[in-house]
Amino acid sequence: MNWKKKLYSIKSCSIIFLCLFLGCKQKENKTSRVDVLPYYKDASFTPFWLDFDDEDLKEFHKIPEFSLVNQNGETITEKTFDNKIYVTDFFFTSCPGICPKMTANMFVLQEEFKKDNDILLLSHSVTPERDSVSILQNYARAKGVLANKWHLVTGDRQQIYSLGRNSYFVEEDLGVAKTEEDFLHTENFLLIDKNKHIRGIYNGLNKTAIQQLIADIRTLKLE
Numbered sequence: 001m002n003w004k005k006k007l008y009s010i011k012s013c014s015i016i017f018l019c020l021f022l023g024c025k026q027k028e029n030k031t032s033r034v035d036v037l038p039y040y041k042d043a044s045f046t047p048f049w050l051d052f053d054d055e056d057l058k059e060f061h062k063i064p065e066f067s068l069v070n071q072n073g074e075t076i077t078e079k080t081f082d083n084k085i086y087v088t089d090f091f092f093t094s095c096p097g098i099c100p101k102m103t104a105n106m107f108v109l110q111e112e113f114k115k116d117n118d119i120l121l122l123s124h125s126v127t128p129e130r131d132s133v134s135i136l137q138n139y140a141r142a143k144g145v146l147a148n149k150w151h152l153v154t155g156d157r158q159q160i161y162s163l164g165r166n167s168y169f170v171e172e173d174l175g176v177a178k179t180e181e182d183f184l185h186t187e188n189f190l191l192i193d194k195n196k197h198i199r200g201i202y203n204g205l206n207k208t209a210i211q212q213l214i215a216d217i218r219t220l221k222l223e
Contacts, residue, residue, distance in 0.1 A: 032212075032219040037191075040198040043169040052223055062196040063167050068124070068155035071136035076122075076151050078196065085220055086120040087213065089189050089204055090164050092127040093139045098187050102204040103143055105189075110150050112214055118194075119217060121150040124164065126184045128154040160184075168198070189213060193220055 038047030041061035050056055063078060070076045087109055091099040106121055113119035125131035131139075136152045139145075145152065153160075161184050164170050170186045191200035191213060200216050203209040 032215045034219070036223070037193075037199045037216055037220055040169075040201070043171075045169065045201055057195075057197070060197060063163075063192060063198075066159060066163055068153035068160070069133060070147075070151040070153050071133060071140040071145070072147055073133045076153050080151070081120060081122070081192070081196070083118075083194050084120050085118055085194055085217060086122055086192050087189055087217075088122040088124070088168060088192060090124045090126050090160075090170055090184055090186055092125050093131050093135055094127070098185075098205060102187060102189075105204050105207075105210050106150065107144060108210055109214065110144075110146060113217065114146065114149065118221060119149075123150070123152045124160050125152065125154045126160065126164070128157050128160060170201075191216060191220070193223070 036049070036051075038049050039057070039060060040047065048056075048060075050060075065078050067075060067077050087106070089102055089106065091102055093099075103123075106123060109119075110121060125136065131154045133154065136154060140147070140150075140152055164184050164186075168190045170188045170190060171184065187204045189202045189204040189209075190198055191202070193199045199220060200213065202213045
């Protein structure tokens with residue numbers, strides 16, 4: 001092979017490598033198919049397309065005050081998430097069904113945003129009478145939970161159930177009246193923005209939905 005052919009071959013390989021590299025980078029930094037995520041305010045999850053400075057947002061639904069305890073015995077309140085984007089779900093440590101898969105997908109989110117201080121995760125126990133701080137701590141250790149990134153919380157059952165049903169609207173039984181005695185069990189993940197507004201709902205068991213959630217978090221960070 002003469003030197004001209006060698007040079008051409010080197011240039012061709014370089015171009016191919018550059019294209020592959022840029023393609024991978026674009027995939028890693030993929031955002032949503034929309035420039036702005038909608039807002040949600042009730043269990044119907046009807047999307048509202050509002051500008052971030054829209055006057056309607058002053059009265060729009062927000063996650064209210066709460067006070068719970070995490071796996072390290074620390075008090076966790078809504079202020080823990082001030083100026084943070086977070087993903088939340090509802091689970092219990094002894095769940096043999098959907099919860100292990102949900103936890104595994106929360107772990108995917110943790111690893112994806114491990115070095116991003118703007119992103120937090122919040123998992124509420126729906127059996128707080130069983131899931132004590134020590135049990136949550138053991139569960140966190142077994143599942144690779146990072147304490148500064150992912151809060152597993154326990155506390156007052158009535159408060160947790162009210163948050164799930166009346167604030168996050170995680171259940172799909174639209175229009176069906178529920179009480180605290182009715183068990184709260186859902187696979188839904190909720191995306192909450194820095195102003196405590198709901199910006200998305202996702203099936204926590206579905207890999208495609210989790211990838212969409214990752215993309216939506218990146219979009220939300222651009223606001």
